[in-house]
Amino acid sequence: MTRYAMVLNVKNCIDCKACMVACTAENGVPLGKHRNWVKTQTRGAFPEISMRIEPGQCMHCDNPPCVRVCPTGASFINVHAGGIVAIDPNKCIGCRYCMLACPYDARYFDEEKGVVDKCTFCLHRVVQGKEPACVETCPTKVRVFGDLDDPQSEVSQALGTRPTERKKLEAGTHPNLYYIVE
Amino acid sequence: MLHHEWNWMVVVYLYVGGLGAGCLVLSGLAHLSRWEHLRGIARAGALFAPVLVILGCGLLVFDLGKPLNFWRLFTSWNPVSPMWVGSWLLMFFSLISLCQALLHLPPRWALALGRSVPSLRRPMAGLSDWNSQISEQSYAQTTHGDEPMNTYPNGPRAINKLRDLLATIGIPVGIGVGIYTGVLLGAVPARPFWNTPMVAQLFLFSALSTATALLFLVVPRVWEGSQEHRKRERKALVTADLFFMVGEFFIIVPFVIHAQLGTLSEKTALDMILGGAYTNIFWIGVVLLGLFLPMIIEVGEYFDWFKRLPQKLVRPTTALAAILILFGGYLLRWIFVHAGQDTTFL
Numbered sequence: 001m002t003r004y005a006m007v008l009n010v011k012n013c014i015d016c017k018a019c020m021v022a023c024t025a026e027n028g029v030p031l032g033k034h035r036n037w038v039k040t041q042t043r044g045a046f047p048e049i050s051m052r053i054e055p056g057q058c059m060h061c062d063n064p065p066c067v068r069v070c071p072t073g074a075s076f077i078n079v080h081a082g083g084i085v086a087i088d089p090n091k092c093i094g095c096r097y098c099m100l101a102c103p104y105d106a107r108y109f110d111e112e113k114g115v116v117d118k119c120t121f122c123l124h125r126v127v128q129g130k131e132p133a134c135v136e137t138c139p140t141k142v143r144v145f146g147d148l149d150d151p152q153s154e155v156s157q158a159l160g161t162r163p164t165e166r167k168k169l170e171a172g173t174h175p176n177l178y179y180i181v182e
Numbered sequence: 183m184l185h186h187e188w189n190w191m192v193v194v195y196l197y198v199g200g201l202g203a204g205c206l207v208l209s210g211l212a213h214l215s216r217w218e219h220l221r222g223i224a225r226a227g228a229l230f231a232p233v234l235v236i237l238g239c240g241l242l243v244f245d246l247g248k249p250l251n252f253w254r255l256f257t258s259w260n261p262v263s264p265m266w267v268g269s270w271l272l273m274f275f276s277l278i279s280l281c282q283a284l285l286h287l288p289p290r291w292a293l294a295l296g297r298s299v300p301s302l303r304r305p306m307a308g309l310s311d312w313n314s315q316i317s318e319q320s321y322a323q324t325t326h327g328d329e330p331m332n333t334y335p336n337g338p339r340a341i342n343k344l345r346d347l348l349a350t351i352g353i354p355v356g357i358g359v360g361i362y363t364g365v366l367l368g369a370v371p372a373r374p375f376w377n378t379p380m381v382a383q384l385f386l387f388s389a390l391s392t393a394t395a396l397l398f399l400v401v402p403r404v405w406e407g408s409q410e411h412r413k414r415e416r417k418a419l420v421t422a423d424l425f426f427m428v429g430e431f432f433i434i435v436p437f438v439i440h441a442q443l444g445t446l447s448e449k450t451a452l453d454m455i456l457g458g459a460y461t462n463i464f465w466i467g468v469v470l471l472g473l474f475l476p477m478i479i480e481v482g483e484y485f486d487w488f489k490r491l492p493q494k495l496v497r498p499t500t501a502l503a504a505i506l507i508l509f510g511g512y513l514l515r516w517i518f519v520h521a522g523q524d525t526t527f528l
Contacts, residue, residue: 065372071265072254093254094247096187097265103372103527109187114247171371171527 003148004060004082004121005176007158012140013053015040019134019143023057026122026133033108035119036134055142057134058106058119059167059175060085066098066107074115081123082147083176089115103171121145148176186523191245195238196363196515197392199272200385202234203363204393206279206356208422209286210349216331218321219414222405224349226397228286229404231352232279235359239272264369268362275359282348285341288404289314312337318408360389367522374444374451376522380437384514387433391426392511394419395476395504416500420480423507427477434469451525460521463513472510476503 015038023035036057043050064085067075074091075098078084092115099107099116107118122132130136135143146153155178158164164178209227212220243252255269289310296306315333316324324331334342364385367376398419407415441452455464480503482488488496 065370069263069265069370071258071260071263071269073258073260074254091254091258092247093251095245095265096247097263097370099187100523101370101372105526109247111247116247168527 001149002082003176004084004126005146005148005155005178006121006135007144007155007162007164007178007180008055009142009144009158009162009180010052010054011180011182012142013038013055014140015053016139018137018139019055022133022137023119023122026125027120029117030108030110030112033110033117035106035108035117054179056104056106056167056177058085059104059173059177060119060121061176062174063172065101065103065171065173069097069101071095071097078123082121082126084121084123085118086120086123087116087118089113089117092116103168103173104175186520188245188519188523191241193512193516193519195241195245196366196385196519197238197512198234198241199238200360200363200389200511200515201393201396202231202238202279203275203356203359204389204391205234205397206231206275206282206352207360207390208393208397209282210353210356213286213349214346214353216333217418218318218333219407219411220418221315221333222401222407222411222415223397223419225286225288226401226404227393228279228282230396230400231356232276232283235272235279236276239276264362264365268359268366271355271358271362275355278348278352278355282345282352284309285313285345285348287313312341318411357386360386363389367518372527373522373525374447374527375454375525376518378437378440378448380433380440381518384430384433384437387426387430388511388514391423391430392508394423394426395507395511398423398504399501416483420483424477424480424484427473427480427507431473431477434473447525447528450528451521454521454524455517458521459524460517464517467513468510468517471506472513473507476506476510479503 017038019036020034020038023029027035029035036055038053038055040054041052043052060083062083064075064077067077067085072091072093074088074093076086076088078086094109094114094116096109096116099105099109107116110117122130125132132145135145144154144158146155148156148159150156158180159178162180163182165181166175166178168175205227209224209231212227213224243249246252255266256273258266260266287309292306292310292313296303296310312334314336316335321331321333332342334345337345361382364382367373368378368381371377398416401415402412438452438456441449441456444452454460479499483500483503488499
């Protein structure tokens with residue numbers, strides 16, 4: 001089995017947003033919508049000031065609330081593609097219940113197509129042996145993508161050696177994005 | 183307010199869906215009770231239920247990104263999705279309530295329909311015969327006033343049984359739809375304002391209360407009765423409504439207390455109505471104008487406080503109570519849909 005996951009070394013992030021641009025270009029994301037984001041939070045005032053930068057995207061949860069609430073089965077866990085959370089646009093009727101059910105607000109509504117869309121871990125690239133667009137483009141190497149079930153993969157190595165946390169675990173979602181904490 | 187995915191169409195659906203559900207429940211109860219003075223409620227409720235719920239369903243479908251693909255709701259299998267369960271409930275509700283509406287159609291309307299659509303003339307003539315009821319006077323003579331009885335002398339036994347059966351199934355299905363409108367919102371942990379066990383109950387009681395208020399206003403239009411009939415009918419509606427409103431109040435109280443006892447997510451979410459953007463509209467619009475004021479008027483009506491007032495004033499005052507309840511019910515749905523989307527799981 002393959003289990004795709006991502007480890008993010010947040011400390012390296014410089015808020016350049018290249019990942020957002022790469023994703024938008026790669027996946028033809030409509031203007032004004034995003035599949036990934038970079039959130040910033042500043043503390044204090046100049047000169048005693050610090051900034052926390054945190055990139056994110058769909059967490060590809062093992063227990064995704066979006067899949068549970070989907071009335072047509074359009075949202076599903078693709079067990080044949082590393083357990084990513086995927087959307088079948090033919091089955092999606094655009095009720096947007098999944099968007100409200102996602103605690104990470106990782107989904108957007110594509111008004112033109114009338115369906116909901118989100119990060120796919122760039123599955124079309126991954127099957128060709130390439131990395132997701134956000135991973136490949138990141139100039140400071142914040143993101144590491146790979147297979148959790150392969151002990152030699154970069155994500156497994158990173159998870160084995162670095163302390164990490166996951167977001168909103170209390171929501172019971174079992175997310176697959178790991179943030180390195182130091 | 184942030185950008186909201188669910189807007190007025192969902193608000194109106196939750197409102198009219200609840201109203202229709204309440205109408206079917208009250209109609210079923212009134213019909214099965216066999217009381218003479220509740221016959222108008224049975225009829226009006228049965229006529230309004232399908233109209234309101236089908237209107238709501240239409241809005242739901244129209245709100246979809248791909249309205250023409252709504253049929254996919256019925257070709258999939260996902261019983262853990264509240265929306266999937268709700269779609270089937272609404273489908274079932276529409277079928278039952280349409281049949282029930284037919285069997286409660288006033289004979290005059292059936293005949294008029296037969297006149298305007300010639301091919302329906304004969305079936306409608308039969309229906310008007312089945313649906314004709316004994317007059318209030320003969321009811322009083324046959325039963326010496328009080329004992330409840332079936333009032334359809336011309337309906338075949340099977341049709342009268344079917345009418346009873348539809349009412350019996352309609353009550354739980356109506357309660358189901360009333361609860362479902364709340365479960366739809368309550369089922370998502372990502373929106374803490376919705377994710378409490380009280381929302382479903384609150385919506386059900388509000389649905390029943392607004393339906394009672396609606397029937398209060400419309401029953402005189404579909405059932406002509408003597409003054410005595412009208413008096414007992416009003417008393418029954420006011421009593422039921424007071425029960426529902428007290429229930430509603432005692433659901434709002436723990437909902438608010440929950441804010442102080444819950445996690446940070448819940449506290450932050452409940453701040454929406456405890457100092458946040460929706461505070462005034464909730465406490466003044468829903469609680470004061472939509473609940474307390476009509477409650478006082480209805481208590482007055484119940485205990486006959488207004489009998490010294492001129493008759494000209496009594497009517498508008500009690501009608502005002504019903505209108506306020508309907509208005510408060512709409513505001514409640516509006517606040518929940520929007521405040522919920524302003525909150526997030528922390």
